[in-house]
Amino acid sequence: MNFDSPQLINAWTPPGPAMLFCPADRPERYQKALDRADVVILDLEDAVSPENRVAAREALVANPLDPGRTIVRINPAGTGDYRRDLAAIGDTNYRVVMQAKAEDVDSIIDTALQTVALIETPLGATRAHEIAAAVNCIGLMWGAEDLVAGLGGKSSRFGPDEERPGSYRDVARWVRSSTRIAAAAHGKFAVDSVHLDIPDVAGLIAEVRDAVALGYTATACIHPSQVPYIRDGYRPSEEEVRWAQRVVEGSAEYQGGVFSIDGQMIDGPVLRQAEVVLARVVATQADAEPEDTPTTEHQ
Incomplete structure (x- = not known):
């Protein structure tokens, strides 16, 4: 990662x-x-x-939540609702916003708050790297539906009569990838987009698994029944944890030099991957609660 970009302290x-x-x-x-x-994510948009x-x-003002676990999605910059959203947030303790349809650095800086930039328009997609470099941009998320609408298209995913039903079309996949790379290049976290087809549990699980493999920090969702599948996907398996522990212990034994485990060469990049696995253990320890049981109850 390139950490030469401006970084907020204790973001x-x-x-x-x-x-x-x-x-x-x-x-x-x-x-x-x-x-x-x-x-x-309390959505004003x-x-x-x-x-x-x-x-x-x-x-929003009258019903406060824990600001450490709350983001407010605000309307796009340049709209009257955007200014009114920021004024309302000024009467709360919330300190993190999600900027809908982020398209330039100035719109991020202008919030004067820690901001997750939502990359979901063609112009925003072409400027993801610039946006990620803003000092108060703490993370990036991407969105498919507004993106496709901005392209004049009709669907971000292949239909049931197409070759890869339910999968993202190539343009959406490109924005997903470029957003992830832009976040990593500037040391910011990345949030994967929502899976709109609530009954499609298999599709959600597959996308979460892919997000974890690519280093996403979190996945957004629109229904509480999706939460346990996301948590389970980000929680490393016992086998992954054992492998990561062996890698870290082996690296210490070999003083950071190259060694092997079960025929796999372990070097610096593999060590960093193992450290990420162990970090995810810590990040997901508090997730295993009774409500983790999947449910079809509507929010």
Whole structure:
């Protein structure tokens, strides 16, 4: 990673891998969402109709949650709702926002808050590296549906009558990859996009598994029934943990030199991968709670 980019001291990081969206105009759901997930994203943008945004901001102020586990998604820069969103957040203890449709560095800096930049437009996708370099940009997330709409397209995924049903089309996959690379290049965390097909558990599990393999920190979701699958996917298996421990112990024994385990050559990059596995153990230790049992209950 390139840590020459400006970095905030003690920047916020997700306390766990499951980040659940909650409409900000539904305050009766706030605490339930936070109880079920590691982080709740109170949404002032797409989940709230324009006529309900005044009420949503009032609810945001009147129903405080733990600011260490809460993000507020604000409307795109340059809109009246954006300014009103920031004014409402000023009356709360929240310190992390998600900038919808992030497209330039100035729109990130302008929030004057720790900001997760949501890369979900064609222009934002072409500027992901610049955006990630902003000093108060602490992480990147990407989104497929607004991206495809901005392309004049109709679907981010292949349909049931196509070759790879349910899988992302190539343009969406490219933005997913480039967003992840931009985040890593600037030492910022990355959040994978939501899986909109709630009944498609197998598809969610596959995407979470891929996100973990690529070093994503978290995955966003839209329904509490998706939370346990995300947590389980980010939680290393016992076999992975044993392998990682052997790698770390072996590296200490060989004083950082090259060695082998069961025929696998272990060098610096493999050691760093093992350290990531052990770090994920710590990050997911608090996840194993009774509500981790999958459920079809609607939020």
